Amino acid sequence: PGKIASLAKSVRTLANMDDPINEILKRTEVADGLVLEKTSCPLGVLLIVFESRPDALVQIASLAIRSGNGLLLKGGKEAMRSNAILHKVITNAIPDNVGEKLIGLVTTRDEIADLLKLDDVIDLVIPRGSNKLVAQIKATTKIPVLGHADGVCHVYIDKLADMDMAKRIVMDAKIDYPAACNAMETLLVHKDLAKTPELDDILVALKTEGVSIYGGPVAHKILGYPKAGSLHLEYSSMACTVEFVDDVHSAIDHIHRYGSAHTDCVVTTDDKVAETFLRQVDSAAVVYNASTRFSDGARFGLGAEVGISTGRIHARGPVGVEG
Structure with missing residues (x-):
């Protein structure tokens, strides 16, 4: 209903x-x-x-x-x-x-x-x-x-993130509808947050909900999670990759190398970090302190969407009645 x-x-x-x-x-x-x-x-x-x-x-x-x-x-x-x-x-x-x-x-x-x-x-x-x-x-x-081949979406948690907000965003981005193309597939975390209680709380919450967590090369060594088979991977299920990065620039480089130009998110209270991320990430939708799941025609107020385009010619992002 x-x-x-x-x-x-x-x-x-x-x-x-x-x-x-x-x-x-x-x-x-x-x-x-x-x-x-x-x-x-x-x-x-x-x-x-x-x-x-x-x-x-x-x-x-x-x-x-x-x-x-x-x-x-x-x-x-x-x-x-x-x-x-x-x-x-x-x-x-x-x-x-x-x-x-x-x-x-x-x-x-x-x-x-x-x-x-x-x-x-x-x-x-x-x-x-x-x-x-x-x-x-x-x-x-x-x-x-017109369309997209992959939905490898990232959430980057900056060292100055509101961690309560970060937890809500990560849980929504991964748990709400794991098979959706705008679900989070990779969680990027600033290296200063490694092994902090706040990050542990997020990872425990994901596992409690049944999410299988895999580690990138750095996170695999630090946290001991099974190593991810690829950093360019759309699980489309209750699974995700976690990786640590040095700063926002490293996060942007990671997204450009392994992402799919679909939807990527930054969680931070630092306006300069947010502006850098929003201006430099080359994706159809770039989100600041909100879930990747917002990249959707209905949530954009388009009424409905015919699909999501990651190309650069004409429509980019959720495509509604006006393109």
């Missing part, structure tokens, strides 16, 4: 938004009597290949209807029946003057390969799934692809 209520709220938020089509974004008089206008318009036909969660279908379909785009949907086989029912409900609700064929449902995986060849018909592909899925789609199509 809670999930359905949340979906309904996101759809109503979209419905109550101003019409995003034909909005004048910029108007310039380039010469006497010559006016140049930049207006918003639909992208065209989108192919969305998404994970098994049926709520993704509702979010994506509502965004497509609101923004005037045609849509081809391919969901995970585990939710095939739910997707079919939701697709029927949505298309039956679309007025005749819009057309029920605005949203199509792809039912077999074999059709995807053929659809990816239709670069003259499909304008954008948005894959939402595993790293393997995203990489495979990018390698087999000429159609532009």
